[in-house]
Amino acid sequence: MAATARTLWKGAISFGLVHIPVGLYTATQESELDFDWLDKRTMDPVGYKRINKRTGREITRENIVKGIAYEDGRYVLLSDDEIRAAYPESTQTIEIEAFVQASEIPFVYLERPYYLAPLGKGAKVYALLREALLKTGRVGIARVVIQTKQHLAALIPAGPGLILNLLRWADEIRSWENLDLPEEGSRAAGISPREMKMAEQLIDDMTDKWEPGRYQDEFKEKILQLVQTKIEAEETEAVTPMASLEESRPTADIVDLTELLKRSLEKNKGDAKSARGGGSGNGSRTRGGKTRHSA
Structure with a gap:
């Protein structure tokens, strides 16, 4: 994190008896016209x-x-x-309530990312949590209060850092029950093994490294x-x-x-x-x- 980065919030990641002091930093910037x-x-x-x-x-x-x-x-x-009076109490804590497989969270729930960086002597414990999440393929599900508003969030390891990605609440996601979608599973959808093999080959041929600047x-x-x-x-x-x-x-x-x-x-x-x-x-x-x- 650059020395000039502006700290939006200072608090701690908390799960069990672990307490990691961290600062919250903006991970995105507006570039629209x-x-x-x-x-x-x-x-x-x-x-x-x-x-x-x-x-x-x-x-x-x-x-x-x-x-x-x-x-x-x-x-x-x-x-x-x-x-x-209805505002949630600001505890300056990212309280992890559970760990879940990262693949279980649909992209539609992801709302806004923030960077987290360790403060004081929290670097080693910060690194331990990051590496443990990477190794297990899990993310932490937490609650956090930012500017008087309570958010659900996912604590996600990425490269050298941890990202706090704010999540949408369940009642903010529309159901797809009324959409005319094909049944799950290739057999139920009428997809032949040959068609599946060809589709996989096409995906393999078009697979590349993620380069956002492109x-x-x-x-x-x-x-x-x-x-x-x-x-x-x-x-x-x-x-x-x-x-x-x-x-x-x-x-x-x-x-x-x-x-x-x-x-x-x-x-x-x-x-x-x-x-x-x-x-x-x-x-x-x-x-x-x-x-x-x-x-």
Whole structure:
């Protein structure tokens, strides 16, 4: 782990009587394209607004409450204090509850990876756990609280490190019972031995080492190439800086500082909370400032 890596969380891996002090580090970074929304008449940035979906009018933060629908058109309202009281207790511990075969976890459960690195004198025990997991082909299933939210996670050995991969909860995975899928097993699916042998041979012929750098986002590359071409052809537009917009506005029309801070946080690629979405889940909020391309 590079010396400049930002520690998101410090705690410990715990199973049985074993206690391994570790730091949590971001393992991914956002590389998708951001398309800013602009007013085509003035080239001014188009920002965020809280819109009442029925009236179309903007409303203030003070008039927003949180509610959960329990039937069509009816809600239970929850105060910030009631929501805060339900937050799980932060123990700064990755509590391993069981070890399972790595092959038993379908990829659909994997959500977001983080690196774990040993702290203090935990290097030897860290290495012991890593090597034992590699040798047995198992991963640890644990619970961890990050930023007031409880997660299910898999502790996975990979190369010299341990990865804490957050998992989706079971009720977040849709069932495939209603899909028209062929029966399991080659005989039940009507596959002949000759067909199976040919398919295996084709897979063998196409088998290669995993080299992630070989695969690129073609859409992103084409857009960036187009952007560069337009820059070279001087086909660009000047956007009024936000500071200049502030100076031109009357005192009674000050931009909401909270919204500007939120926009800045969402642009911070290293912030784990914004990388996970970070919103409050408010159904009355319309996102007007960005359109993101993602796979």
